[in-house]
Every structure is written in C-alpha cells, then in structure tokens.
Amino acid sequence: MGSQSDWATMMACAETLDALGVAYETRIVSAHRTPDRLFEYAKSAASRGLKVIVAGAGGAAHLPGMAASMTRLPVLGVPIESKSLKGMDSLLSIVQMPGGIPVGTLAIGRPGAINAGLLAASILALSDNALAEKLDAWRSDQTASVADRPI
Ligand code: RP5
Helix, strand or coil: CHHHHHHHHHHHHHHHHHCCCCCCCCCCCCCCCHHHHHHHHHHHHHHCCEEEEEEEEEEECCHHHHHHHHHCEEEEEECCCCCCCCCCCHHHHCCCCCCCCEEEEECHHHHHHHHHHHHHHHHCCCCCCCHHHHHHHHHHHHCCCCCCCCC
16 A cells, blocks of 8 residues: 555455455555655565555555556555545546556445455455355355345
C-alpha cells in the first residue's frame, strides 16, 4: 500500500487472505515518497517467490501501475477512498492503464480490498486444489449466510 493511511482499508484484504489460509506480506511502498523502495520491491517480487501483488493506493494512485511496469506478476489495484474526491481520483488513476501493462482494478475502498484478496486467492487456486476447495467452501458459507427475508 502507498501509505499507513491505506492500511485501514487494505486490512480487509489481509483478513480475507487470513480466512482462506493464504500467506502474504504487507509493505508500505509509495510511488512518490519512496520510489527506490518501489523499484526494489517490484523488480525482486517474482524472484522472491511472490505470485500476486495487491497494490492499494489513493489520490494520484500510481503505485499499482508502476509496480505492474516492473514485474510480470499479476497486479491487482485497489483504489483507496480519498477525502477530497471519494476515491474517483484513485479509481481513474489505477484503471486507465495504457495497453501493454495490465492492472486488474477492483472497486473503491473496502469492497475492493476484500475482492482483491478473493481474486488473488482465485488466481493461486488455479494451481492449488486445497485452496480451490477452501474458496468453494467460503462461497458456500457466504451463500448460506444470506437470509431469505429481512428481519
Ligand atoms: C497515496 O496518497 C497513498 O496511497 C494514500 O492513499 C494517499 C494519502 O497518503 P497520506 O497523505 O495519508 O500518507 O500515496
């Protein structure tokens, strides 16, 4: 994520991965304030054994796109809800990538963070049958939790 202030949102991604038993690491990597850290992180990600990168950033949200430019790993971008523009700035910054450097862009804020965790797990589950079964169970539990009628 681009800032400590993003953690309140990105925590939802971490909790989703926890629920599915997916290992992950968390880092603050700012495209603007710590550009050297971003270069090192993105360029070494694949060789360190990472499989998917979830990048959450807000405002002029260059982190996901810049990360994607330096790794062939799938990069999922989470637009953080900004104070001034409610995350529309983040969304448009992340989603409008030029052809050739893809970023899978999720919804603004907490729903996007949750879905980034689920989507990362889905990608990993393509080659992990145990995780695929956990994802199926997670979805079944979600379906079962929806009441027929409001109370
Ligand atoms: C972005 O600027 C971060 O991703 C964050 O969403 C936004 C604001 O950062 P702070 O000023 O709260 O550190 O780089």
